[in-house]
Amino acid sequence: MTTLRVSFYSLISACLLLPAISKAANEKSPEFDLKTLAALGYTADVAEFFGKEARFLPGVNTVNIQINAARSYTVDARFNADGQLCVDNALLVALKLRQPKLASECEELSTLWPTALVRTYPGQFRLELMLPEEAFDPEQGDFQYGGHALLLNYNLFGQQISGNNADLRFFQGLFEPGVNLSNWVVRNRSSVSSGLGNSRYTSEETSALRAVESLKSVLQLGQFGSNSDSFSGLPLFGAQLYSDSAQFSASQLIVPIKGVANTNATVEIRQRGRTIYRTVVAPGPFSLSNISNFSNGIPADVEIIEEDGRRQRFSVTNALDINAYQEASSYQLGLGRYRNPNATADMPADAPLLLTGELAFSPASRQRATTGGLLSSEYQNLVMKSSYAGTERGWVGGGVGYARGKDNRQGYQLDLQAQAHLGVNVSTSLSTLYRSEDYLTADDALSGFAYRQDPAAQSLRNATSAAITWAHPRWGAFSYVASHNQYYRNGDSDIAHTLSSSQRWGNATLSLSLQSSAFGQSAYASLSLPLGQGTLNSRIQQVDNTLSMGSTYQGRWGENRGYSVGVTGSENQQRVSGSANLRTPYAQLATGVSQSSNQSRSVSLSASGAMAYANGNVATSPQAIGDTFAIVDIPKQGNLRVQAPGSGATLTNRSGKAILPALQPYTTATAQIDTKTLPLNIRLNSTTADFALARGSVASKSFTVTETRQLLLTIRDTTGTALPVGATVLNGNGKFMGTVIGDGNVMLTNDDIGQPLRVKAMNQSECLVDYQAPTQFDANALYEVSEAICR
Secondary structure, three states: OOHHHHHHHHHHHHHHHOOOOOOOOOOOOOOEHHHHHHHHHHHHHHHHHHHHOOOOEEEEEEEEEEOOOOEEEEOOOOOOOOEEOOOOHHHHHHEEEOOOOOOOEEEEHHHHOOOEEEEEEEOOOOOEEEOOOHHHHOOOOOOOOOOEEEEEEEEEEEEEEEEEOOEEEEEEEEEEEEEEEEEEEEEHHHHHEEEEOOOEEEEEEEEEEEEEHHHHHHEEEEEEEEOOOOOOOEEEEEEEEEEEEEHOOEEEEEEEEEEEOOOOOEEEEEEEEEEEEEEEEEOEEEEEOOOOOOOOOOOOOEEEEEEOOOOOEEOOOOOOOOOOOOOOOOEEEEEEEEEEOOOOOOOOOOOOOOEEEEEEEOOOEEEEEEEEEEEEEOEEEEEEEEEEEEEEOOOEEEEEEEEEEEHHHHEEEEEEEOOOOOOOOEEEEEEEEEEOOOOOHHEEEEEEEHHHHOOOOEEEEEEEEEEEEEEEEEEEEEEEEEEEOOOOOOOEEEEEEEEEEEEEOEEEEEEEEEEEEEEEEEEEEEEEEEOOOEEEEEEEEEEOOOEEEEEEEEEOOOOOOOEEEEEEEEOOEEEEEEEEEEEOOOEEOOOOOEOOOOOEEEEEEEEEEEEEOOOOEEEOOOOOOEEEEEEEEEEOOOOOEEEEOOOOOOEEEOOEEEEEEEOOOOEEEEEEEEEEOOOOOOOOOOOEEEEEEEOEEEEEEEEEEOOOOOEEEEOOOOOOOOOOOEEEEEEEEOEEEEEOOOOOEEEEHHOOOOOEEEEEOOOOOEEEEEOOOOOOOOOOOOOOOEEEEEO
16 A cells, blocks of 8 residues: 655654654654644554654565665665565575575564664665675675577668669678677677679678686687787687776775774775765774775775774775776787688688787876787788877877788888867867888788789878868858878879868758869758758759759658658759668668669668577567677566667567667666556556676566556545544554545555555544445556545
């Protein structure tokens, strides 16, 4: 039974706080002034229930539990008949505590850990727990591990083009089957294509990876791209070990906070005047090193509060890692053979073994240095880079590389990048690259392309681009970009200029662009403005001597459906086109069709998404699944929107399952359920779920769905007068259930409906409530109403 608990708790809290109502404000058990309560319409039963301490009403309540001022959980907790927290196995799992053998299904916390303290705040639906360190389960820690899954990511595209001459059909499918098991992540990327009378299957790469948390790294085996800045994406077959940036947010202190307690003492740690951690320690020396929310380099005030109230205070300054004020160091080591993605065979038999390595570190604040190398019998490469961001107005970086290939062919490469803000509205950027004539990139040398190409073929000597942008809130943005490429051998060079601007007038946006290069000249102008529920875009474009014009309208109906229609025309032909896209819990679907004046027609269909069997659940997703993900289950509640950081928004399928496809590992992410489409009589035990997963973990979260029946009684006495506000409502066993509110109203919920009720009002004899419960409840109504007589 519920009787507007928040308001009721607030009223009782006010009674506790007002000196005029409490006769013993300084005592542990406040005595209510029964006359004052009677004047407010409340009986002595209210004072008896709440008189000893602040407590929750019996039953299940959704509450926020804060542990040691550091960890916070929102759970459905059960409270006994005295309003005290019930500890069961489900609660211990939710709070990541040890699970000792319980003597009953409703244990008190102090029975499990005698030094534990509980503070209740019923009016805020909040509890604060102070637990000793031995209460925490070290195997659970801050992150969840394990889980298993079989999955498939897919992207399908088909097109048919028909015309006067011939018909062309084309199909392509990109597939990524995979397995997650014991935090190992196995993935394969492959493709199937068909068209022009040919069909082809290609397995592009297969790899397995797993986090090595003792090294804050990831181990990867198989076919993969090099995970380094110096040789980014270089296709290899072998093994590599590289730093995992996601693991550098740990809260382990270099030097533990140590002290000595004389009794079962409470230790509080504060930074910037805020308590960030609180725990209970046993008598004797203690050591604390895993402190959540600890800020690097900020002095921490430590206070030890003994049982008798005596206090010890001291301050420490600590750090979480050796790079407390700068980016952490990182590395990459790889061993294997070069894997030519364009070769007909998977790997040439004579491909030499090669070793890659990279170390990146910050020698000073705002400065980054990187050194990388590649070593094989046929090719060697050494790279050194550095960057500096000394001010918020700009940064500069540069590097030098040396490469040596077969036949003693060797060369060097220089590169420079810079960006600067000049004044309030002007920004500039520069990027330039220079290569000596015999410099070989790793791909050209290891694939053999550099030794097979025509000696007269062009090889890059210099590539430079520069840009300047001016932006103003009123006049819009203007930019100019120039790029210049120069080649060896025949001395060719090309230069391109691009001038563009964008202005906004009201809701309309005008964009202009002019481009000139060795390949020709072009001009483009477009005007975009909102129209109805969509946007209308009109454009005109001239490429050399060809002028074309067109308009496109893009609109949406609902959150998950969109469409566009357009028309284009030039001197040679006119074309009408349309497209539609649909986002479902199962896949992302799209279709398009176009018809031209020369009788050519194009029709296309595409579908993308993922499916997975994970932890005993079958689920689908319109997005590709990453290496760390979770499945939420809201039984039989389809088309609910679930959103989490990193995964975006997804929808539950007909069975109520949804995949959160890409959760950031080693970071707490809260998934939020949008309940706007839930029937009014459906209640969830929670609308949020917190995930903190290690890399490669697969988590499952099942929500409890309750079909809630609520009956609002209007209780009157035999004369037809509504019972007074504050009258006590008891069940058949005499247990306190709440009070009468409003115009003789009492709200009954679920199992309380149909049960015998008794009401005790001031200066009136106790009476029994006679009422009829409805046989059916409307799913789209918050509650049913019924009249009752108290006899």
